[in-house]
Amino acid sequence: MEQKPSSPTLFELAHCTTQMHAQQTAAQQTAAAPQTHARELLDRLNRLIKLAQAQASGMNMSFLFDAERRLFSIGYNVQECRLDGSYYDFLASEARLASYVAIARSDVPNEHWFTLGRPFSVLDGRTTLLSWNGTMFEYLMPLLLKRVFSGSLLETAYKAAVARHINYGKARGIPWGISEAAFSALDNNKVYQYQAFGVPGLGLKRGLEQDLVVAPYASMLALPIAPQKAVANLKALESIGMLGRFGFFDSIDYTRQRRPEGERGVIIYATMAHHQGMSLVAINNFLNNNLM
Structure with missing residues (x-):
């Protein structure tokens, strides 16, 4: 079976060599444009890397x-x-x-x-390390940059948290993955409001059962723990209109008090840069052997 050639990476495209002539045709200039844009973007990324490194090295966290x-x-x-x-x-x-x-x-x-x-509790037959809000973010965000150590307390916590989220969504007939996200409430400037949502029992905070907001990036964070279930859940979210031009929308609000009559849930047509960033890192780690 013939394999299609893969697309070049940004680095490969930026370093492509082209035969430049003194008299370039318009077609030649158009062909070279992607390489020029790639080099400019790579230069910008390298400047951002140096800036981030300088800020990180100059910071002392003991201040807090x-x-x-x-x-x-x-x-x-x-x-x-x-x-x-x-x-x-x-x-x-x-x-x-x-x-x-x-x-x-x-x-x-x-x-x-x-x-x-x-703090511990037993949820769904599992001994589970508890958090404050019961969000996927609290448990899984650090995995973007840290390894999972087999048999550790934290590995047990990751698996138990994901299992609890899956069971909670299944019991309510909705996709799973609850975390902090935008929800169906607007301020005076018509901007979506934002707060932490979680699974009751998994979080110690009271009142978690009052809201039901599902965020696709929570499934992305679960890729290293339950990849097949995470992908299946993302497909379920896509099937109900959660995938837009720039990726998944931030959330879908199933809270009864905030959804219009006759609607199952309210899609929040917004994208959060940090949620998209976490999603990209999670996907990159999953596809490239935990690159980060």
Whole structure:
């Protein structure tokens, strides 16, 4: 069976050599345009890489660390010149990626990792590490940049969280994957509102059962844990109109109080840059042996 030639990568296209003549025809100039654009984009990306590296190397994360509690504050109050009084204190949190980096850079002591809370419960017959909001984001976002270690506490938590999300969606007859996302409420400027949504029982926060918002990027994050089920779920989302020109729309809101009469759910026709970015990294990792 004849194989079709693959498309060149951005790097390959940027470094293609072309025979330039003093008198180029319009057709030759048109043919060379993709290479020129690729080189310009690659140069821009390299500048962004250097800028990001400079900012990262110049940052000391101990600024946000409470040495007495051995925890990171959620932020710094500029008006009052003090750390906020709330803390990232769960292991099952997206913030553990910051903890990991800070410890690796010696910005904070190793003991910080063991200070992070590890509350447990039994859900769907599985012993499960709990988070605050019960979102896929809290459990799976760090996997974009960190390995899954077989047999570890976190691997068990990943699998249990994905299983809980799948079962929760199945029980309600909807696609699975709940996380922080835009939802069907607009402010005075007609901008979609945004908040964290999660699965009851998996998150300790009260009131999680009051909302039902499914975000496609949550399925992307689940690719390293349950790839076949994640792809099947994305296909289900595509079948109900969730895939647009620039990728999947941010979410679909199944919350009864916010959907028009007669409609099953409300599609949020918006795209969030960070959700699209996480999706791209998750896909790249899945297709290229955890490249990141």
